[in-house]
Amino acid sequence: MTVNAQTENTKEAKENSYSDNEEVLLQLEKQVSIAVWIQFIGQIMEAYYLSKIMLVSEEVRSDANEQQILLGAWIQTLGQFLEGYGTTQQIVSDEEKLTLEAQEITNVGDWLQTLGTLLEANAGTQIILEEKQNELAPIKFFP
Template sequence: MNNKNENPELEQKRLSLEKQIAIGIWIQVIGATIEFLGIAKLRGISENPDSIPEKEVLSGAGIQAIGTLFEAIGVTGQITEIDNTLKLDAQKLAIAGDWLQSIGAALEATGGTGEFLEEQEQANLFVP
């Protein structure tokens, strides 16, 4: 968001909102990390820890956590950097983080679907 404005009040409001966004993303980093660690511990006590779907869920959560961290670092860099080249690098990092989060979410969803199908098969449930 490089809309530099001549109005100092508007510029201050913009900076305040950008900082709020950064704080929100850092909170997401904490949440994604807690989720990843919880899934890893749960997999450690799983009856079938070598299950491909379980590995996909864990890998997906890990990739999302890394992506969220990249996004948080990038967004923070966009706010704190003065040099425009470094701001652009920070934007690239934030975008790369978004892509990693998307890839991780897709992998986690694939694994979750696989886990569901395994459980459904074991339960011999009839789904018309």
């Protein structure tokens, strides 16, 4: 085998390896997109059932912290949808400009999810603090 033949074989092997890697990456990106949509389904179910609890329970409905938890869940749901949409658009887009726009949509979705999580965590903390305050309240003596 000559040096030129060896060089050509090496180039072909590298090109095939690159092509194989690109295909593996595309498959993994598709799987990520599917996983994000599955998360969206779970998130919308959480927000939906929290909304139903709010409708059924007057105690929950009248609690500002519980309302904030519900708001946070719906904001997260919107963010999860945008992340799913943006992720999918990144995979199907061939144009660099459209891919960048899809990345921006995905990023906005991530920020909305973060905001929703912060709202829920803050409200949850307030509920815990109120519960602890009630536990520490002096017990009244009734003779």
